[in-house]
Amino acid sequence: MLDEVTQRRLLEKLEREGGEVFISALRNPDVIEVMRNSDGRLWADFSGVGMKCLGEMAASRAESILSTCASMLGTALTRESPILEGEFPLDGSRLQGLIPPLSSTTVFAIRKKAIKVFTLADYIDNGILAEHPDTQEDFLSQVASPDGRHAESAMWSSLSLAARLEWAIREKMNILVVGGTGSGKTTLANALLHSLSQQCPHDRIVAIEDTMELQVRVENAVLLRASEQVPMSRLLRATMRLRPDRIIVGEVRGGEAYTLLKSWNSGHPGGLATIHANSAEEGLDKLSQYIFEAPDARNFSHDMVGRMIASTVNVVVFIARTSMAPGRQVKQVLRVRGFREGRFVFEG
Template structure:
């Protein structure tokens, strides 16, 4: 692309951003607030936000009428090169600022609804997690020692539980403990932030012209001389390549997985890895490779999320993984 074409694209993005920010109206302060993690509009026109600083989920006094929300949805659809209509009432994508957008219109909802999950602009440290009550001091120590000793860490949680934010805190701790390490990261959507100077970010690409899966990127990663490999979220057969990488000279990594407790998270890694082969892998290969599982969940009261358990994986017996809790909620 020529300089003039780049300049033109920059101007188009600038104009769209100005339009988008004006259409956000009363939501703009929340979009600009680094302590806000997510903003959503329900079909009843009420707006809710989730804070990272301990306030948790908060219902605002803002209501957005369908005329305004429809305008915003169609503007975002245009930017994403998509349409949102009665025949195609769901809109998903990544905004230019890195935020994830999910929106719906009738007939699948009564009125327009959407979620804006912001890309983290602030990295919280493990010390800040302790100060806010999300981590106990002993839990912080366990995670820090695991990073220092090059253990593989699985961050487990449900949707919106803060898995990515916690992984960013782990990366921040890694930069402090091992600043000269080389980190290769793989994500669907750019969310992880690595302060380590020597790092590479790979992104899954599924477009009309490009089709590069996470599985392919993991194989590419092995040729990039990584010391540690970090994956934004494992959702499929790429787990098999990740386990191999972690167990053959690249320990000390991290990844996230969607599950309702630590044991289920480990089981999902095993199940996903089996999707890549005929038959089944030895479950001991999982228990030997995934050294630590950290489960974080949302809470209805302040601080809004909490690390509920940290477990080590001690083997596999009677069809399930044996996990031993190191710390539980409330320990200090």
């Protein structure tokens, strides 16, 4: 553990090593991610604009940056251990770095931590999410009535994507946010959490991540960080005893998927998680693959896992990068209606 003086000196050293162009990009609120490629070029992903080359960064400077980060993260970065993962010490952004022999020179990607939480209204204003229809208020009043289940089934497909999301949060549905790398899954998850804080401010939230990126704004919340020593699956089991109303997971990446589904399906509805995939169906297929990584689920049949997912995950949201402004688009907000003949059944 570094003492306060050493930590401050290393932070100052890191700022000097970064240089003006690099540090300015990190401090620019319009920049989403900063990357160095093996050819030495430095790139930044600008919100609503896309990728721009910022110039070049010398290999020695990039090596120094990662070396200092490794020291502050309490780990070693060597040819024998050439991958660095963790939080960038200056601002808590997500850092992924690699050095030779995995690459010809040092490469890294720094995914900036969200400074501003975008709301669903912001998504609508920016053209990322379909507008609310005139029928939304009527729909929300109908689903709150005793015969609301029938109204929900009849009207889901007529709702805008935004109205579906707000209703799903209000009705404590389990939501899976799906998207490719850099598509904005976490930012969208934060918008959904903002809606949750407005609609259900008294719910107790337990959120688990390996890099702290979620913005949980309710008063009654517990934020947990997974690590190599304490993996997400173990934290999820502990979470069950923390009296959560809702369980949130930053990103599903492995066998913890099985523990998450069990948690959501045992009296803790209204959960939220993200996963890497390129469509709603691919997202559930990926979730299925991860479940089989859990030791307790390895002997399950494909049909058993599919039915488990279909009965637990209620809504799948797919967001994708686009070549046109604003650069991202919520493409699908679908209800999961079952698993038949080896495929998931959706409504939307």
